Amino acid sequence: MAEQRVIVVGGGLAGLAASVRIAEAGLPVDLFSMVPVKRSHSVCAQGGINACNEVARQQGYSEYEHFDETIYGGDFLADQHPVLEMANWAPNIIDLLDRMGVPFNRTAEGYRDLRLFGGSLFKRTHFAGATTGQQLLYALDEQTRRYESEGKVKKYEFWEFLWPVTQGEGDEKRCVGIVAQDMRTMQIRAFRAAAVVMATGGNGLIFGKSTNSVICTGGAASRCYQEGAWYGNPEMIQVHPTAIPGADKLRLMSESARGEGGRVWVPRKKGDTRRPTDIPEAERYYFLEERYPAYGNIVPRDIATREIFDICVNEGMGVDGQNQVYLDLTHRDPEYLTRKLGGILDIYEKFVGVDPRFTPMKIFPAVHYSMGGLWTDYTPGDYMPDVPKPAHKSGAPVPVDNKMGHGLTIGAPNNMMSNIKGLYAFGEVNFAYHGANRLGANALLSCIFDGLCNGVSVVNFVRDSGTPGVDGLDQSIYDRVVRQEQEKHDRLVNSARSATGDEAYNPYRIAKELGDEMTAASTVVKTGERLERALAKVAELRDRYAKVELCDAASWTNQSLSFARATGDMLILAEAMLKAGLLRKESRGAHYRKDFPERDDENFFKTSIARFNPQTQQSDIEFVPVRAPLVLPRARTYGKADTKAGKPQPAAAHA
Amino acid sequence: MNERQGFLDRHHFLLRRLHSLTGILPIGVFLIAHLTTNSSLAWGKYGLRAEGHGVPLVDGGVMYFNKEVAWINTQVPHLLLIEITLWASILFHSVLGVYYATTGRSNTARYPFQDNWRYTLQRISGYIGVAFIFYHVATLRWGWTFLVPGGTQWSHEFSASTLIAALQGSTGGWTPVGLAVSIAYFLGVSLLVFHFANGLWTAAITWGLTISQQAQRRWGVVCSAVGVGLMLAAWSALGAVFVGDYEAARAVEVRMLKDKYGEDHLNEVLEKQVPPHAAESQASVLSTD
Amino acid sequence: MSGAYAHEYNAETRRANRQRAKPGRSIILKIKRCDGPGKPSRWESFKVPVEPGSNVISCLKYIASHPVTTDGKRTTPVVWDSGCLEEVCGACTMVINGRVRQSCSCLIDEYAPDEGDTLTLEPMSKFPVIRDLWVDRERMFHALRRVKAWVPIDGTYNLGPGPKESPEHQQMRYALSECMTCGCCLEACPQYLQESDPEKWDTSFIGAAAINQVRLFNEHKTGKRLKADRLEALMGPGGITDCGNAQNCVKVCPKGIPLTESIAAVGRSTTVHAFTRFFKGR
Incomplete structure (x- = not known):
């Protein structure tokens, strides 16, 4: 039998991690990307990547708490077993990236430095300046290039995925390759593969201007969807609270700006025309800090977004009467800011022309991330409590340790496989990890986790699950x-x-x-x-x-x-x-x-599951129970102060 | 890369580094010595120490220069070997340099940065420098007098006067062709001094001596100083030649020869050395003395 | 024509322009177009309305939906490469008013503040044009393979953390690691010339970007293992010795990477390597 090949569509963090893992296991990979993989949208990720670490651990943090935070942050909509596995893998993933040469920021003694990020009271976010996504992508790009030069990965850059090729119907439907087009010559051709990994990212372009790259149309996911792949939680779209308004796109201002002490405020007086630096402290309304005393400026994204929206749209307190609020870093030492946040501050300066080290930034929410994505399956691991656990308290004994295999059965062929056999979804295009809201610095983690952990599942599917090869299939x-x-x-x-x-x-x-x-x-x-x-x-x-x-x-x-x-x-x-x-x-x-x-x-x-109905050409929506046997849902308040209790919630969306 | 690649490719690194090295050693070192010697045409009076008392400035320059040149030509051991080494180095540096220069395309119009201008000038000065050095050595060293306006034959006994004649165009003062040759000298020498100073700066980067921008800037100051110093030396030498007078210089040189060989042997020396075109003025020199 | 652009757009000029720029004006985008490899190029001009915050990308998007030239001729939308639009992916690099840069960060207010001002767009000249402003920079990625720009780890299994590192060293590596392979340094380099024959890529000047990567990986504890290979790759024809020290690279690098320092540092490494190799043998 000829060699079975695997196709990976998309060369961002998830696609590259998968390519490296699959190639390492000995299966040749054909890697398709609309852009040179080094230019994938993952470069835009700024803030960092979460993982439990020794410092946090000794303060009472744990992988389990990371898992619990992620479920809580996602408002209990995420399937829980995969999230547990991801949180348990996180420290090892950081170690691996470290070995690959990612220049993570360092402490004076030479250990990896950490920063605070939304949704946690512990410093558990690893970072490389303010361009962490870029640095992680480059590390994986380099490893992929290594395999490419050994002939184990073949890149098809500037090739657009057009359609999955499937065989069979219903539960037996199997993906056996793809059709793609060379964006230069316009040649359209089919490629055979024993398994196809979709790692095609998000769909921000559906919202016109977003923080996403111009390639993030969601087109590839939609094509799989139309071919019969289910789509989970499509309505769950993250709007990032802090972006720089722009004519062509809304550029992200990372959550790390708040993690490093950035404060969000508006003038207490409506229509205050003074320069921000002239407004005294007492006349500033730090509304996140006042409304959420525990988490302050680092409440999760959906909450921060709604509050900023509320301040501007309902209260009409936006800066200069417009839809914008201040994000203020001017109280921090400019040199410290350059070291920790240089990359994003430069972006602001370049595109707005104002130095945020000395003048507060003007920001507004923007569409940022799709928690929803292709629906995926998995085989749970060996951790199965009798009843779901209540909230985890920091420092309390953890219900389950951090060993691999508690969350997922590692290498089970159906891990992160869609309802179409042999069609996998990794990274942002996978709906699995973030529920109704993604915590900051968990995206990079979920992408790499998918590639590394579930790349093995792809290998097992192709090699050991008894699935027949594709070279014998009829060309028709x-x-x-x-x-x-x-x-x-x-x-x-x-x-x-x-x-x-x-x-x-x-x-x-x-x-x-x-x-x-x-x-x-x-x-x-x-x-x-x-x-x-x-x-x-x-x-x-x-x-x-x-x-x-x-x-x-x-x-x-x-x-x-x-x-x-x-x-x-x-x-x-x-x-x-x-x-x-x-x-x-x-x-x-x-x-x-x-x-x-x-x-x-x-x-x-x-979970909402959308299925494309080829007859009506419409979506059929079905709600199925969340696979949530580990943690009990609880109210998601982030310690909100009572000041606003009973107050009407934000009004209609802006026209 | 296959094993059939050529000699140049196989020794690419060595050749590039040798190209860089030869620019400094021996060529650069020689340039410093040469320009220092030549500049003594301007300041020689002070180099003569006690001997120079009461001697006019111009005459002092001729005396000192003449002495130095005579010393080099009569006292330096293995002169021919040194010269051949030098010429070979210049040939090597020139041929490779011209070849290397053709591998680039200057773009100062779009990127008019100072460093970029120096990159371009380094190549232009290289091209012109090669032509200039060839002319300079061929005419004044190898005696290709047919290339010299007025046909002056340079000689080390009459180093200053024949130099003046060669650059001014005749033994009787400036001619239009002489003016052209002098301008060429001015440009050629100036460009070569730049070429050396700038090359010294880039060599430190090439070899990896100056890494940080600060180090590169500092070394730039040093190289600029070297350049300015050599430029002053070059220009002062040329200045002395441009304002010099053939007859006056020759008078000084004859006096020096007389002191050295005595009246009796002077004629022998002169017959052997005097350029043919200067023959008719010989009598007058002797008679005025 | 390039001489017309010789003036620098320094920070002051740009700020002054931004303050002077009137919203609601129109500018002219003059674009060098080419239908494909081997096809002749031509210039087309487009009138584009701009607002504060408009950049070259938003203008090109406008043209994409209104492909009509200033002569009223209907034409095809302009083809260009773009990605993140925040100057971290490197895709949208082109030659604007004679100088190479990313088009996303080129704000119209800063470069064409007055009604009717012209902005000229050309594809990068050091890479083969695919169509219009889109060029093929595969050679840059090939160069990364040529110098083995990766850390040779044992594999992706759990083998503990990477080497410890001082913050100073991390800052140094981070600065080098920001290179997004955009090609500005190569476009501006007088020694880097277009070479469309991949057979000759390994012997044509490799340029600052890859040399910088050699330094980056030679500075990593595990990456060092391939140091000799990387240096050897840079000591042949088209290697580091072909650098002419024009130093344009460092001035046009959008990430402010100390490219000339990297060139000097790798120059030193090759010097040392050459001597060691000569006296020690391989």
Whole structure:
């Protein structure tokens, strides 16, 4: 039998970690990416990566508490066993990255330095300046390059994943390869693989402007979804509290700015036109610190976002009457700031032209991360308490130690496999770890954890699970999908030749309207009525998209074709997000329904699963119980002060 | 890389480093000695110490310079060996240097940074320097008088006067071609001094002596000082030649020869040494004395 | 034409421009276009409305949805490479007003503050054009393979932490490690020339970016193990000795990486290595 190959789609942290792990185990990897993998969106991650460490441990912290925080932070929507395994692996992952040469910041004695991050009272975030994601990605990129030069990894850069190739129906459906297109020559061809790992990241572009890179359309996930992969918790979209407003994108201002002491405030007096540095301390409203005395500025993201939104939109206290608040670091030593946060402060200075070491930054929330993603399965590990545990108290004995295999059965072939056999989802495109809200500095962890831990599952699936190889499969299975994609491609190219020039059918226009609608209806504050309107709008956009017209008929490096094609897929995913949001009649984590402001565990302690219905071309949403046998849900208050109790919650989303 | 790669490729590093080294040793060291000697045309009077009392400044320069040159040409051991080593080094440095220079494309129009200008100038000065050195050595050392305006044959007994004649264009003062040659000398020498000073600076980076920007800046100051010093030496030598007078210099030189060989042997020496074109003025020199 | 851009956009000028810039004005984007490898290039101009905060990317996005030139001619959208839009991925590098930089961080207010001002965009000249402003920088990644820019770890199993390191040393490595392979240093380098034949990549000048990576990995305790290999790779044709010390690299590096220091440091290593090799044998 010929050598079985594995395809990894996406060259960010998850894709590279998977490639390295799978190649190391001896299976050859074909790595597909729309960009040179070193330019993947993971470079944008700034703040750090969480893991229990010796200092925190001696202060009473533990892997278990990291797990508990993550579940609590995610408002109990995450499947619990994978999160436990991830938290237990975290220290080892840091060690590995350290060995790979990641320049983690150091203490005077030479140990890895730590910083405070949202959702924890312990310093448990490891960091490399303020470009941790970049540094981690580079380390994995280097290891991948090493395998590439040994011939164990073959890169297909500037290749776009177009469609998964599947065989069989229902439970027996199996992914046996992909169809991809060279973005330069426009050649479309099929690639066989015994397993396919989707590591294609998030979908911020559905919201128009976000903190995401221009490649984060969610197109790849949507294509798997349309081919029958289930999509979990699509309505769970994280809006990051602190971003720099911009014309082309909203640039992230890392949570580490708050972790390193950054304070969020607005002038107490509405319409105060004084320069921020001229406003005395007593006349500043540090609303996060006042409203959340325990966590202060480092409350989790969804809470910080809603409070900033509330201050600006409901209270009208935004700086200069606009939707912006101050994020202030000027009380810290400029040299310290440069050492710890240089990268992000430079970004602010470059794009705004003001030095945040001396003038408070102006920031506002922006769409940042998708907790939802392709639904994945797993085999739980050996830890199974009789009853779920209540909140864990720091320093108390842990119910389970930090050994591997308590959370997941390591190497079980179905770990992080979608409902389609042999189709895996790793990293942000995987819905598994973050529930209804992701804690800061857990994203990098979940990406690398997926690649390292569950890469083994991929290997086992290909090698030992008795799955037949793919080289014997009939070529027609592949040709059919190539034909489907070629026809789609030709239709789009031809649309440029027969264009009416009507703006309504311009793909960029359609995408922009989609982004505006999604941002208004489905981000910080949602209502049933608004979501329904948005669904109608998306339906209208889909009708218009059916007649989409390109401006470029080129058969060489046709970028607008790629964008137009993704726009169609974005519309389908957007519909799933809206529909699940509409049906989830409660508020949980990032999903805040003004008309249902409370969490409703009775009806919605459930994962929403979207299934694409090929007949209706619509999403069917089903709610299934969260796989949560380890921790008991509890109220998620983050020690909120009573001052605001009973106060009406934030009003409708901005128009 | 395959084993069939050429000699140049196999010894790429060695050749590059030798190229760098030869620029300093022996070429740079020689340049310092050469320009110092030549500059004595300007300050020689003070170098003569007691001997220089009462001697006019110009005459003093001629005397000292002439003495130095005579010493080099008659006293330095293995002169030919030294010269051949030097010429070989210059040839090596020039040929490789020109080849290396062709591997770059100057872009000062888009990136008009000072360092970039020096990069470009280093190459231009190299090209011009090669041509200049060839002309300089061929005419004044190898005696290719057909390239010298006025056909002056340089000789170490009459080092100053023949130099003046060669650069001014004739034994009787400035000619248009002489002016051109002098300008070429001015440019050639100035560019070579720059080439050396700048090369000294880059060599420290190439070899890894100066690593930090601060070190590079500091070494830059040192190299600038070396450059300015050598430039002053070069310009003062040329200045002395430009303002010099063939007849006056020759008078000094003849007097020195007389002192050295005595009246009786003087004619022998002169016959052997005097350039053909200067023959008619010989009588007058002798008669005025 | 490049001479027209010879003036520096220093911080002062940029700040003054930003303060002077009026919202709601239009500027002209003059773009050097090319339909593909081997095709001739041409210039096209576009009138683009701008607002405070507009950058080259937002202008190109505008053109993508309004591909009409100043002559009223309908054309194709401009093709360009981009990614993060916050100057950490390196994708959107191009030559703007004659100087290489990332287009995402090029704010219109700072560079074209007045109504009708022209901004000129060209693809990088040291890499083969794929289409319009998009170039193929594979050679840069090849260079990273050429110098083995990785730490040769034993594998991804749990083997404990990496080497301890002083904060000073970490800061030094971090500065070197910020290189995003954008190619600015190569575009501005007079010694780095376009080479579209991959066969010749190993003998053409490798440029500052990869030399800097050699220093980075030779500074790591485990990375050092490949030090000799890396130095040897840099001692042949197209290696570090081909550097002409024009030092443009360090001035155009968007990350402020001390590239010239890296070149000098690796220069020293090669010197030492050459002597050791000569006297000790391999």
